[in-house]
Every structure is written in structure tokens, then in C-alpha cells.
Amino acid sequence: MEIRAEGVARRFFRNGRNTNYFYAVRKTDFTLKGGTVAAVAGRSGSGKTTFANLLGGLLRPTEGRVLYDGRDLFEMDEKARSRFRAANVGFVPQGLSALQNLTVLENVTLPACFGGGGDRERAMALLGELGIADLADVYAGELSGGEARRMSIARALLPVPGLIIADEPTGDLDPASTTAALGLLRKAAENGAGVLIVTHDPAAVGACDLVYAMENGVLSRE
Amino acid sequence: MRISRKIALRNVLSKPFRSVFTAALSALLAFAVFAGGFAVLSLRNGLESYRERLGADVAVVPAASKGHGSVDDVLLQGITGNYYFSAKDVKKIKETAGIAAATEQFFLTSAKAGCCSARVQIIGFDPETDFAVLPWIARSYSGEIGEGDVVAGADISVPGDGLITFYGETYRVAAQLEKTGTGLDTAVYANRATVANMAKNAARLLETAPLQGVDPAAAVSAVLIRVEEGVDPETVADDINVHITKAEATPARGMISGVAKGLSGVSGIIGGLVAAVWVLSLAVLAAVFLLLTNERKKEFAVLRISGASPGDLLRVIGAEAAAVSGAGAAAGTALGVFISLLTAGDLRERLSLPVLSPGAGATLLLAALAVGFALLSGVGAAFVAVLRTAKRETGLLLREDT
Known part of the structure; x- marks a missing residue:
């Protein structure tokens, strides 16, 4: 697997006015190969999350293109890109992300419902490795922040994606859970996935092979 | 069960007050369509019978x-x-x-x-x-x-x-x-x-x-x-x-035209009332689903991250709207059938016009139309409300949510 950003940039308009805009990510070239765990660190508002969303196919670049094994993600139509993401991109978003009215197991197996891989057994195994297998039948709305974070990591890993993007994956986790989560991400990389972690957490940065810094939308290698 | 139906059903059951309120709007619409249609058909049948009888x-x-x-x-x-x-x-x-x-x-x-x-x-x-x-x-x-x-x-x-x-x-x-x-x-x-x-x-x-x-x-x-x-x-x-x-x-023609004029006036009023109820119900349903959509951006973002397309989101919302509107439409139509049949005699006395209830076949067809109309209106209002959000880039949904 190789994910490559070529001259990727994204600007946003303020108050919907065409003349008042800013670049969250400035023209950036970036490559991440399978087997690598990379970190993007930087201050809040520096453009890290926007960059992660661009790479994950969740946000269309205003300039440049994003290639997954040579395929331009944004040349696909919306449905094809959605299905492609379900199978190939595991995404752990910043903040809590769960369907409150589904159980933990149902949340984790969501990608399988939209054409991604994975099944109930793999979901249970992932929940076990993250220490929340006993919560499989609990509704997501009843989870603590840390439990919900681990659940979304399990969901991202379920289809055995080639690319895993985790935005602050250890933000709500205690040290033991952080170790477990980073261990799973490392294991995924060892199995061929490219892993990009957006983080403030020194423990997470320390577990990565490559570290990038983002400042005012400009990405640089540290 | 398909995931869209499962999510829809769980959402409906988890918010009983909201679901009942939305269903009540669909029930009102279905009731108005059935009762209005039944009254107009009864008056038309009555006029036809009167014309034949004279x-x-x-x-x-x-x-x-x-x-x-x-x-x-x-x-x-x-x-x-x-x-x-x-x-x-x-x-x-x-x-x-x-x-x-x-x-x-x-x-x-x-x-x-x-x-x-x-x-x-x-x-x-x-x-x-x-x-x-x-x-x-x-x-x-x-x-x-x-x-x-x-x-x-x-x-x-x-x-x-x-x-x-x-x-x-x-x-x-x-x-x-x-x-x-x-x-x-x-x-x-x-x-x-x-x-x-x-x-x-x-x-x-x-x-x-x-x-x-x-x-x-x-x-x-x-x-x-x-x-x-x-x-x-x-x-x-x-x-x-x-x-x-x-x-x-x-002249009999004069009598018939007098009845027809009365009928036309009453039918017009009924039609106007049904249209007003429809517009009002659509507006309130659309507003309810719009509020709901804004509340549920995080849920939509999770679904999109998991691989759901905008079409999948519409299916979830459509299934939810169909479940709620369908239940409301069926209840409203059943109430409409009950009340219309019960008050058919009163209608004749109150309007001083010939009133002849439609037969079982026409009544069933009208009931099916009322259910279908209220159901489509509910699902349509939901689609209109959610379409823009469903098509929004997932990254933007995430930004708006955080």
C-alpha cells in the first residue's frame, strides 16, 4: 500500500464569503508506505486534522490530488469512494464517534455493512485486545470516553484496511489502554498497513517510525 | 435486518416522544386526506344518485x-x-x-x-x-x-x-x-x-x-x-x-345545478382544508427532520467514516421516516375510516346535500391513497431536510461537530 499526496491543499471560506478564505493545509507533498507508522504533530488549529481528512478521502482537496496505490481518490464518484474507504481506509476520528443506539459490537461491525471486510469474530478479537470485549452488547451511549475511543479504534481496524488514519487515538486513554491501542496500530503496520497518527501525545509520537510537524498548514519532516 | 432499517428502528424507539409527534403529523395528514376524500366522494355519489333518482x-x-x-x-x-x-x-x-x-x-x-x-x-x-x-x-x-x-x-x-x-x-x-x-x-x-x-x-x-x-x-x-x-x-x-x-x-336541471353548486362549494372547502393541512404538515415535518439532521451530524459522520455513501444515509433517514410516517398514516387512515363511516348520516343532515358513501372497493382504494400520500409526504419531507447534509463532505461534518 502507498498513499501519496501530490501538491495537496485545502482552503476554507470564512462566513461563506468568496474573498475571505484561509488555507488549513498549504500545498503539500507526502507519501506513506505500508508497514510504516507516521505521526503528525502540531498545535491545535495547525491543519493536522484537515490533512488527515484529505488523506482519508473525507475532504476534497481544493488543489492537488490524493493517490491510493496510484488511484486518485477524488476521481471516483461519491458512492465508489465510500465503498473504497469502507474496504481500504480505517479512520479514527477526533472526539467521540459512535452510533448511540447501536451496541459496541454493532458499531464495530459497521464497515462490514457498507462493503468493508471483517466479521463478528474479528470484531470480538479486536475488542478483546483493547480490553472491552465484555462491553460488546452494551449500547455505545453508555460507554466512557476511553471505552468509546477504543471502540472506534476497533471499528477502524475491522476491515484490515491498507491505510489507517487515527486522529488523537490516545487522547482519552489511560497508559495501559494507550499501550494496547498503539500496539494494535503497530501490529496493523507489521501486517502491511500504512498508519498515520495525528497526535499531541508524546507516547504516541515516540511509538512512530516517522514524525512530521504541521504548522500553519505547512507539513515538515522532523 | 439491513443496517439502515436496524438503525432507523433503534432511532425511532429511542426517542418515543419525537417519534409519536412525527407520527401524529402523518396521522393528521392521512386523516384529512381520507376524511376529505370520503366526504367529496360521498357528495359526488349522492349527486349522481340524486340525478338518477329525480x-x-x-x-x-x-x-x-x-x-x-x-x-x-x-x-x-x-x-x-x-x-x-x-x-x-x-x-x-x-x-x-x-x-x-x-x-x-x-x-x-x-x-x-x-x-x-x-x-x-x-x-x-x-x-x-x-x-x-x-x-x-x-x-x-x-x-x-x-x-x-x-x-x-x-x-x-x-x-x-x-x-x-x-x-x-x-x-x-x-x-x-x-x-x-x-x-x-x-x-x-x-x-x-x-x-x-x-x-x-x-x-x-x-x-x-x-x-x-x-x-x-x-x-x-x-x-x-x-x-x-x-x-x-x-x-x-x-x-x-x-x-x-x-x-x-x-326545472330538475335547476335543482340539480343548485345541488351541484352546493356540492362544488363544499368540495372546494374540503379540498382547501386538505391542502392547508398538507402544506402545514409538510412544513412541520420538514422542520422536525431538519432539526433532527442538525442534531445528528455526528451520527452521519460516523456512518460516512464507516463507508456509508450519501445514498446510504438517505436510506437510513428514509427508513426512519417511513416507519414513523407509515405508522401514523395507518392510524390516521383507520381513524378516518371509523369517523367517516360513523358520521356519514350526520353529514347529509348538516350539509342538506345528498350523501352516498362510496362502496368498499372505493373506500379501500381511498384508504390506500391516504396512507400512500401521508407516507410519501413524510419520507419526502425527510429527504428534502437531510439531502444537503447527506451530500456534505464527511470532513466538513466532522469539523461542524467538533
């Missing part, structure tokens, strides 16, 4: 009875008056130019009869000359209506032995007529001789005789006229009104 081109009643017991009162409401033509006037009416056939009718109001809780209108016709009542009776009964026989309207409760009592004497119910939706469903028909006999008994039994000295064998309450081909009924009616001061002639 059978005459011109109806003539004594002028003194105008506004009370006039022919359209009799035909529509079964209200009779105690005014009668003299034999001289009847002769003059029949001599009017342009008349092809004329037949006399004699109206009598019964006292509280054994068969009925209310007073019954008795209409006597002349079998020799009749062209208005017999063809209608022939649709239900092919035998002869002899002396002592009566034909009962559809709403008359006929005892099991088929005998009915008027003024101390029993009569055989030869047939019961099809429903017309007019007051005549509570009327009884007999030939003149039978009705004259009833009138004689009435004079004997009651302190205040209904005929007040008029000979029942010769009394005439109305003359129904069929005009010659090519003759305008209005001309004949005008001619009678000008030359016979004690007669009030009305």
Missing part, C-alpha cells in the same frame, strides 16, 4: 309549500308539507304545452310507526302514469306493487316478518330500495290507493288529521313532468309559474 324534467308543488315541503325538500330530505293541489290546478298543469308525460304524487307523513324510531315519509305514486318511482323500484324489485304493498327505503328497519304497521294497519314490504344517500332512504313508497287508505286510517286515529279535510283519494302533493323532446324544461316551468299562481314549478 327522473323528471320539471317538478311542481303547491306554491304555499315553497320553502317548506317543496319538491327538492322531499327529494333531498324527505321533508313533506301539508299542502295539496286542487283537482282544477292539476288539470291546468297537465294542459301546459310541451308536456310529454305527467304523474301525480301524494305525500303523507306517518306518526311514529312500529317500524321506525322517527317519523317516516310516505310517498304515494300512480302506477298507471308513473315514470319517476317505478324505474327506480325496478332496480331492486321486479314484481308488482299492489294495494297493501309498500316499498321501503334503504334505511327503513324492516321487521323479520316483512310486515310494517302504519296507523293501526299492517302492510307487506314488497321490496327494499338501494341506498340513495338522500332523505328518501327513510321514505316508504306505495301506490296511491294504499296511501289513501293510510290517510283515512290516520284521520280516524288522530285528533289532528294530516289532510285537514282534503279527500285522500284525490289529494295531490306534487306533479312530476317529463317534457316533449326538444322542449326546454325551463320554458315549461316558466309557463306554469306564470299561468298557475298556486303552483311552483322548478
